[in-house]
Amino acid sequence: MNFSGIITITTDFGSRDGYLGAMKGAILQTNASLHLVDISHDIPAQDIAHAGHVLAISVPHFPAGTVHLAVIDPSVGTQRGVLLAEIDGQFLVAPDNGLVTELLQGAQESVCRHVPASLWPQGSVSATFHGRDVFAPLAALLASGRFDPSECGEPITPVCLRTPLREVREDFVIGEIVGSDRFGNARTSLRESDVRFTSPHVAVEGMGGIPWVRTYADAPDGSLVALVGSSGWVEVAVVGGSAMDEHALEQGQTVRVAGEVDLLGV
Numbered sequence: 187m188n189f190s191g192i193i194t195i196t197t198d199f200g201s202r203d204g205y206l207g208a209m210k211g212a213i214l215q216t217n218a219s220l221h222l223v224d225i226s227h228d229i230p231a232q233d234i235a236h237a238g239h240v241l242a243i244s245v246p247h248f249p250a251g252t253v254h255l256a257v258i259d260p261s262v263g264t265q266r267g268v269l270l271a272e273i274d275g276q277f278l279v280a281p282d283n284g285l286v287t288e289l290l291q292g293a294q295e296s297v298c299r300h301v302p303a304s305l306w307p308q309g310s311v312s313a314t315f316h317g318r319d320v321f322a323p324l325a326a327l328l329a330s331g332r333f334d335p336s337e338c339g340e341p342i343t344p345v346c347l348r349t350p351l352r353e354v355r356e357d358f359v360i361g362e363i364v365g366s367d368r369f370g371n372a373r374t375s376l377r378e379s380d381v382r383f384t385s386p387h388v389a390v391e392g393m394g395g396i397p398w399v400r401t402y403a404d405a406p407d408g409s410l411v412a413l414v415g416s417s418g419w420v421e422v423a424v425v426g427g428s429a430m431d432e433h434a435l436e437q438g439q440t441v442r443v444a445g446e447v448d449l450l451g452v
Contacts, residue, residue, distance in 0.1 A: 189277075190251040192221045193329050194244070196237060197257045197317065198229040205315070209257070209322045216326035225254075228368075232260040234284050235347055236365055239373070241278070242288035243417040250275035253329040256285050257317035267300040268320060269344055270328070270335055277335075279325040281316070284347040299338035350375035351440070358444035361420070363390070363437055370428020374441045376420040383445035388412035390422060391440040393433065402426075412443075 193213060199205040206227055213220060225244050229237045237258040245254055259266075259281045267282035273289050273296045280286065282300065290296055307323035327333035351362040352375045361375035388396040399411045407426040410433060415421040420443065423429050 188251050189253065189329050189331055190249040191219070191329060192223060192248060192252045193325050194223045194225050194248065194252060194254045195227075195256075196225040196229065196241060196244075196254070197227050198231050198233065198237065199227050199257075199317075201227060205317070208315075208318045209255075212318050212322035213255075213326040216323055217330040220326060220329055223248075229258055232258060234258050234260075235287075238285050238288045238347070239365055241285065242292065245276050245278070245289060246274070248276060251277070253277045253279060253325050255321055255325040256280040257321055258285060259283070259316060262316050263313035267342075267345075268303075268306070268316070268324070269298060270301050270324070270338055271296065271298040271344065272335060277328060279321050279328065281321075282345050284345050286344055287347045290344070290346070297335075297341050298344045299335060299340070300342055301338050305333075305337060352376060352380070354380055357446070358442055360440060360442045362441060363422070363435055363439045365437065366430045366435075369423070370430040370432075371415065371421045371423040372429050372435045373415065373417075374420045374422065376441065376443060378414045378418045378420070381414070381420060381443050383443070385445065386412070386443050387446065388420075388422070389442050390433075390435065396422060 197206060210222055226240050241256060254276060261283060269280050269282035271278040271286050273293045278286060306320050311319040350364045353360045359376055359380045363372045364375050365373050386398045388398055396410055396412045399405050399413050402425050405411050405425050409425045412422050424432050429435055
């Protein structure tokens, strides 16, 4: 495998403390010529599902052979596995806690393995900072071509998060709100390909019908709308505002899309 020499980093560390800097230092100690790219460090603390979505919309846009280092690790120091995943020509180094769930759902080819402790980098390993002492050096060795994934043994089935509601029927599709972005747009579990109706009608549990638009500018400021976001998922948004805040939307609320208004009961 030809590695790109790129390592992306995704964490819930924020920028206030020195944790991210320490992780980057550990990478560069191994190979100072690697190119480091920050995807996000504003993941809500310990929010594995949100981080998984951030990875799913970012990872496919990098060159083949890129190593993606993701550390959202509520169970650091426990027996949870250290995951090395190859997904459609990209590599991911992360705790095995469900981070790869969404990436795997859209993958054509994937192989996941656990890195045994015997292959972890030598030296002192903090029980509370595997990101610096385990994941970062492993990612650096991998991106440098100095670590062979096949050394990790047989493929495994990684931990996966609960599959969100996504039910496709002849007359309607039904899903749920699974998260939001910083603009307050509510992302649903429905994909663009699910919305096959000529004139879609949308409803959210506890609310009336929501107009379907192609882009935000198709409705006046303050309008509640539904559309397909840039990552290919159906979203509910407020033009110029926050749908999550202004309409008190929550994860788990049911979303129904139909071709006829009378099929919208949720």
